[in-house]
């Protein structure tokens with residue numbers, strides 16, 4: 001398939017032509033997904049970095065990584081080095097990790113109790129509020145900065161950011177629709193969940209040898225549980241399995257926990273964790289999952305929440321970062337340690353099973369005979385929706401029209 005076709009809002013050539021958009025828009029059984037190049041061509045990832053990750057709201061990192069004044073934490077958003085910093089005013093801001101003078105990277109390791117940030121090249125110093133504080137020898141040897149020298153225009157480059165619970169999102173180009181609009185479907189979906197009642201306790205990264213979109217799609221794919229995750233059969237009865245439901249740019253699923261286990265507890269006889277405070281009774285056997293477009297996902301259980309970031313490090317390699325949250329009263333208690341470990345271990349087992357499948361999905365994208373595949377209507381309706389949002393970003397249309 002020749003993917004260089006006319007169409008789209010970013011000039012006369014787009015790798016996602018009108019015919020591909022048309023094929024994505026058909027009813028699910030007749031639809032097609034993105035072409036192989038979208039998963040294998042480094043040039044496509046470069047387009048995504050430029051037109052998708054820089055223009056969408058994207059997850060940057062948990063607020064609990066920089067909770068106190070003076071905390072500075074490096075984050076990387078689809079190849080762009082940024083850092084989060086919490087100022088003396090208690091506000092957490094996100095900046096491009098670069099000195100505005102000659103462009104040296106400013107921060108190379110996380111800091112605690114930082115009063116200011118000094119560039120190692122010529123010593124320009126910045127407050128965590130982003131303002132330029134000093135420029136040594138600016139006017140000549142021992143002639144330091146003086147008022148009226150334009151210091152106010154040379155502060156750090158701040159990135160538009162917003163916080164939802166423990167999760168910091170950024171919009172690098174500053175022109176996406178308001179954050180509240182972007183996040184509204186998730187806010188509504190989880191308004192009865194006491195997300196503030198969970199506390200982050202663990203973190204673990206996993207590497208997938210697959211394109212980031214395949215890893216996200218696999219997370220959203222409930223169909224493969226029959227074949228790939230036999231350990232989940234006791235937790236989720238076959239009749240309780242559904243495909244993803246699009247809402248806004250995101251996708252949601254309300255799974256039902258059929259067994260006696262709580263949390264992601266594959267062995268109901270294992271150690272138990274308490275439910276989060278204030279959980280309505282009818283949610284006590286539910287486990288909603290979602291994709292927060294483009295590359296974050298969540299899994300909610302009565303006693304624990306997992307927040308995932310699928311970071312594209314290469315066109316065929318993705319790091320899945322997982323932050324684990326537990327009900328406040330069980331987040332660091334010694335008596336719940338075994339149960340917390342068990343949740344982490346269970347996700348590790350599931351991810352090991354998914355890892356081999358994701359690698360196969362990536363390998364399959366090298367077969368010319370495959371051109372976007374076939375979707376199963378009951379299960380896969382979310383995937384063409386997801387692909388369409390990516391395509392719109394590349395083309396500068398739909399949710400990405402400006």
Ligand code: FES
Pocket residue numbers: 099100101102103104119120121122123124
């Ligand atoms: S590059 Fe940072 S002070 Fe010159």
Ligand SMILES: [Fe+2]
Pocket residue numbers: 218219224228229350353354
């Ligand atoms: Fe899986």
